[in-house]
Structure formats: structure tokens, C-alpha cells
Amino acid sequence: MNKKVYISGAIAHYDLGERKAAFADAEKVLKRMGFEPVNPFKNGLPEEAHWREHMRADIALLLECDYIYMLKDWELSKGAKLELDVASSCGIKVLFEVTLNV
Template sequence: MKCYISGKISGLLSEQVTAKFRQAEQQIRAFGHEPVNPLDNGVDKEASWNEHFVADVALLLECDAIYLLKDWEASKGARIEATIAEECGLEIIFQPQYAIF
């Protein structure tokens, strides 16, 4: 199952974002699924939020599930992605509370 990772990115340090999304990839692989990381969306890091969001939604729509990180509700983009996933019938998976970062 392809599983899109969704969580807060804006306003955080690049290193912090990279670490938590890479950890989420490991968690998804441990569950036996294929992670889809929006940090690897092919869009230049300096591109606008809108450009990233369009690419991210395209990735999401190719997935079977969305993996919502613990901080997803603090992100406008993640909240929208969660709504899209729900409306499209994707499986919703919440990051376990014991995940560290």
C-alpha cells in the first residue's frame, strides 16, 4: 500500500522537517507499506507554498492511504490533505503517539 506522509512543514527548521519525515518513512516501511514523502515531490525547495501543495496533492492522489503525523492539525496543508484523503476514500492512518521527535 502506498502511504502519503502528511504533517507540519511551514515554520519549522529544514533539519527538523527532514528528520521527522524520514522517521515517518521508516515507520511506514516497518508496517510493510511504501512511503510517499512530499519532501521528494520534485519541486524546488525555494518554490512557493502553492507550487509545493499542487505537487503534494498529485502525490497524495496516487496513494492508497495518508499517514498523518502527530502535528498534522497544526498545518493548513495537512488539514486540507486529510480532507482530500477522506473525501477520496483513502485509508487514514494516524502516527502512533509513542513515535519520538
């Protein structure tokens, strides 16, 4: 399969270490599922770059993907909402992280 999948989720206003770990965990899960994950934390920009710069780089990465993977609580993020809108508008298939409350 080896389809590229962009990982999207809330980052700003959260603990950066926790967010990096969540995105890295998603990367591992997606690899096990046979996908080629694209992690926006690896967009080539320094962490301190402006949000707009990150969004431009991230959307460029997204547009090269077959899928977008929305991490839980993505709805809390302006950037993730924008990424989902771009993906939907461009025919990129959407996957959602499923969490079970058992």
C-alpha cells in the same frame, strides 16, 4: 501488502531540518510495516518553490496513494488539513501517528 502511503504533517514555520528528519523517520517506520511510503519532501520541486506549487505536487502524489499517514501535530498545518480533507473526500484511508506519553 506494499500499499502506498502519503506522509502528511506540519512543515511551514518549523525548523526544516527537524521536519525532514521527522518525515524520513516516518518513511522508515512505514517501510518496516510493509508500506510504500511517499514523502512530500521528494516531490521533485526545489525547496524554495511557492507553497501553492508544493501543495499541487503533493496532492497529485497523495491521490496516487491508498493511505495518508498523519504525523503528530498535523493539526497545526494548513497544508496537512487540506491533504486530510482531500484524502477523506477521495476515499483514501487515514492513519495517525500514535505517540504514547508513558
